Amino acid sequence: MIIRGDEPEQIRLLKKLYPKGNYFMQGDEAIAYGALFAGCRFYAGYPITPASEIAETMARELPKLKGYYIQMEDEIGSIAAVIGASWTGFKSMTATSGPGFSLMQENLGYAIFTETPLVLVDVQRSGPSTGQATKGAQGDFFQARWGPHGDHPIIAISSTSVEDSFWETIRAFSLSEKFRIPVLVLADGIIGHTREQIKIPDPTEVEIVYRKLPTSDEEAKYPFGDVHGDLIPPMPLFGHGYFTHVTGSTHKENGLRDVYTPEVHDRLVRRLHKKIELHKTEIQKWEEYYIEDAEILLVSWGVSARPSLGAVMKGRKKGIKVGLFVPKTVHPFPGERIKELSKNVQLIIVPEMNLGQVILEVQRFVRDEVPVIGVNKIGGVPLTVEEILKEIESSAERSRHRSAD
Amino acid sequence: MAKEIYTKYKMAKYLRKEALPTALCPGCGGGTVLNAFANAIDQLGIDPRDLVVVSGIGCSAWIASPYFLADTLHTTHGRAIAYATGVKVGLPDKKVVVISGDGDLAGIGGNHLIHAARRNIDITVILVNNFIYGMTGGQVAPTTPFGAITTTSPYRNVEHPLNIAETVTSAGASYVARWTTFHVYQLIESIKRALSVKGFALVEAISQCPVQFGRRNRMKTPTEMLRWFQKNSVPLSKARNMSPNELEGKIVVGELVNREKPEFTEELNSLIEEVSEHYGLGDNNAD
Numbered sequence: 110m111i112i113r114g115d116e117p118e119q120i121r122l123l124k125k126l127y128p129k130g131n132y133f134m135q136g137d138e139a140i141a142y143g144a145l146f147a148g149c150r151f152y153a154g155y156p157i158t159p160a161s162e163i164a165e166t167m168a169r170e171l172p173k174l175k176g177y178y179i180q181m182e183d184e185i186g187s188i189a190a191v192i193g194a195s196w197t198g199f200k201s202m203t204a205t206s207g208p209g210f211s212l213m214q215e216n217l218g219y220a221i222f223t224e225t226p227l228v229l230v231d232v233q234r235s236g237p238s239t240g241q242a243t244k245g246a247q248g249d250f251f252q253a254r255w256g257p258h259g260d261h262p263i264i265a266i267s268s269t270s271v272e273d274s275f276w277e278t279i280r281a282f283s284l285s286e287k288f289r290i291p292v293l294v295l296a297d298g299i300i301g302h303t304r305e306q307i308k309i310p311d312p313t314e315v316e317i318v319y320r321k322l323p324t325s326d327e328e329a330k331y332p333f334g335d336v337h338g339d340l341i342p343p344m345p346l347f348g349h350g351y352f353t354h355v356t357g358s359t360h361k362e363n364g365l366r367d368v369y370t371p372e373v374h375d376r377l378v379r380r381l382h383k384k385i386e387l388h389k390t391e392i393q394k395w396e397e398y399y400i401e402d403a404e405i406l407l408v409s410w411g412v413s414a415r416p417s418l419g420a421v422m423k424g425r426k427k428g429i430k431v432g433l434f435v436p437k438t439v440h441p442f443p444g445e446r447i448k449e450l451s452k453n454v455q456l457i458i459v460p461e462m463n464l465g466q467v468i469l470e471v472q473r474f475v476r477d478e479v480p481v482i483g484v485n486k487i488g489g490v491p492l493t494v495e496e497i498l499k500e501i502e503s504s505a506e507r508s509r510h511r512s513a514d
Numbered sequence: 515m516a517k518e519i520y521t522k523y524k525m526a527k528y529l530r531k532e533a534l535p536t537a538l539c540p541g542c543g544g545g546t547v548l549n550a551f552a553n554a555i556d557q558l559g560i561d562p563r564d565l566v567v568v569s570g571i572g573c574s575a576w577i578a579s580p581y582f583l584a585d586t587l588h589t590t591h592g593r594a595i596a597y598a599t600g601v602k603v604g605l606p607d608k609k610v611v612v613i614s615g616d617g618d619l620a621g622i623g624g625n626h627l628i629h630a631a632r633r634n635i636d637i638t639v640i641l642v643n644n645f646i647y648g649m650t651g652g653q654v655a656p657t658t659p660f661g662a663i664t665t666t667s668p669y670r671n672v673e674h675p676l677n678i679a680e681t682v683t684s685a686g687a688s689y690v691a692r693w694t695t696f697h698v699y700q701l702i703e704s705i706k707r708a709l710s711v712k713g714f715a716l717v718e719a720i721s722q723c724p725v726q727f728g729r730r731n732r733m734k735t736p737t738e739m740l741r742w743f744q745k746n747s748v749p750l751s752k753a754r755n756m757s758p759n760e761l762e763g764k765i766v767v768g769e770l771v772n773r774e775k776p777e778f779t780e781e782l783n784s785l786i787e788e789v790s791e792h793y794g795l796g797d798n799n800a801d
Contacts, residue, residue, distance in 0.1 A: 118797075122795060125795065126795075151600065151603065153599075153600065172785055172789040172790075173790070173793060175786055175790075177603050177782055179599065179600075179782075181596060181629075182596075182625050182626060182629040185593060186593065186596035186599070186625075186629070187596075189590070189593040189596035189597045189599075189600065189626075190597065190599045190600035190603075191600060192589075192600065193568070193587065193596070193597040193598060193599060193600025193601040193602075193604070194600035194601070194603060194604045195600070196587060196600075196601065197600070197601055197603075197604025197605045198604065199604050201600070216590055216593065219589065219590050347566050347585040347587075347601060348566065348604075348605045348608050352530075352584060352585060352586075353585050354579065354580055354588070355586065355587050355588065356579065356580070356588035357588065357589065357590055365530075365532065365533060365580055366580060
């Protein structure tokens with residue numbers, strides 16, 4: 110059924126269907142193939158631009174790999190079916206965009222609270238509301254963090270190219286399985302619909318991570334208990350005679366509802382947060398370019414990291430000491446590293462396709478010690494190298510004047 | 515003390531004892547439905563380890579979870595059937611049962627109900643219809659009879675109730691029946707049939723809520739409500755010869771449909787076979 114226990118057959122199929130080599134495809138397709146290589150064998154979704162190609166690819170490819178594609182009646186049902194399938198042991202995924210992402214928030218909260226592994230891809234599009242349906246954006250950064258109500262942790266990752274989308278989707282599954290938490294992939298309509306060359310690896314080159322299962326009946330009695338001391342409970346899947354009880358109400362370690370004891374809620378919600386906090390170094394990932402001697406630091410994510418890197422390289426050619434920090438895990442935000450880097454820079458510039466979201470996280474960590482300015486663009490058209498370079502140049506100019514004073 | 519009582523109850527072995535006594539109000543029909551379900555499981559000899567019970571939000575959702583001792587998934591409001599869809603695809607050999615209320619399954623979750631019936635996925639739904647949102651204090655529901663008094667229709671209900679069983683029949687379910695908590699033995703038989711049918715099966719169990727519904731509609735006690743079910747119920751065979759006017763306010767009981775149709779998870783699995791054959795992906799085609 111799932112790859113677990115069926116690896117030789119699944120690897121044979123993957124090799125036969127998608128031989129190692131160079132392919133030309135969209136970011137959306139790369140996400141789907143990443144999911145297939147990670148072992149995702151259940152997908153439930155609902156059509157929405159610009160994420161539909163993920164569903165189309167999964168509908169076409171999953172049956173070849175003995176997997177299941179279901180088109181549900183809406184996005185609420187899609188994530189619900191994904192959660193149900195995950196409790197039977199499937200690595201499961203759904204993909205959507207803005208309006209659908211909004212509809213999924215309640216059940217996303219359920220998945221977080223019940224520690225259900227799944228991957229939710231949000232191919233961000235221009236909003237609010239229907240917005241510019243076919244145009245990309247980066248406006249869901251905070252919805253990804255705080256979409257569901259109540260205190261909760263989340264992991265969200267963002268990719269910068271088509272090939273990166275393949276590998277980051279695999280990483281999303283690994284983190285989700287390992288830490289029993291939904292992982293969001295914050296893609297965007299631009300990379301989603303961009304066609305680029307991508308190297309598909311041999312399936313044996315992909316590290317496959319599975320969720321922990323109980324090793325005894327005794328362990329299975331505590332689907333939400335820290336039985337291993339790492340804050341990650343093993344998952345007693347349905348269909349194994351464990352009589353597992355799963356509820357979105359506040360629950361004790363044995364899964365049974367207890368909404369009246371303050372300590373039970375406190376213990377559970379704090380453990381969920383600590384689970385991510387404790388393993389933060391393993392979860393966080395970022396890239397750094399030209400930061401060693403940088404006086405100006407760019408912090409840019411997803412699709413905007415590309416023109417940002419272009420602008421940094423051009424700026425360097427002009428003799429400006431500028432560097433780039435790209436968070437690949439955007440939640441939990443790698444702000445400590447930015448704070449460290451900020452000690453050696455005079456200015457931080459945050460280019461993004463929204464009116465200022467990641468910049469707020471940067472400011473939260475850097476405080477007032479270094480000025481932070483945004484380069485913001487909305488309207489569905491990506492930032493260009495020139496637009497970002499212009500800001501770098503004028504900032505460098507200003508700081509030259511300041512030091513001359 | 516509670517423990518002693520439950521050891522005398524033959525169906526107690528199917529219940530999570532640590533979750534008892536139930537939170538249901540005295541006189542609630544939920545206990546009758548739970549009893550009927552447990553008896554059906556018992557009579558069919560189904561091992562509870564082969565059961566996954568899924569429920570939503572509301573009083574009736576509690577019948578399944580936490581009280582029934584099986585793998586239980588207590589989901590968000592209205593979405594039980596969508597969750598169950600994922601469970602059934604993952605565990606096609608297990609019995610997947612949804613037990614929840616009218617507001618949950620036919621109100622907020624109505625779309626999932628219709629589409630699961632259309633897909634004809636092998637899920638058994640026991641929809642407990644008490645005409646009211648009980649847990650939240652007795653607000654008007656999509657099933658509340660025309661003219662009835664509720665906390666949000668304090669003068670009278672100006673809307674007409676949804677005919678759930680007929681809607682699900684039209685949507686394409688394999689099996690649909692409707693009974694009341696007065697018709698306990700028929701209810702057990704229908705649940706047994708629903709569990710045995712390959713395909714989407716709905717048993718609508720009309721149930722009394724004397725606290726939130728009866729009290730405001732001249733039926734203060736559970737007995738009065740059960741008597742109302744008895745007097746107002748019309749068997750399907752008789753109802754077929756009655757005019758819409760004569761049927762106004764009546765509860766039509768019986769088996770609305772029992773038919774063989776292709777089932778969703780079987781279709782999905784045969785699709786995998788077909789695709790594998792089409793692309794020559796089988797073992798014997800290994801390079």
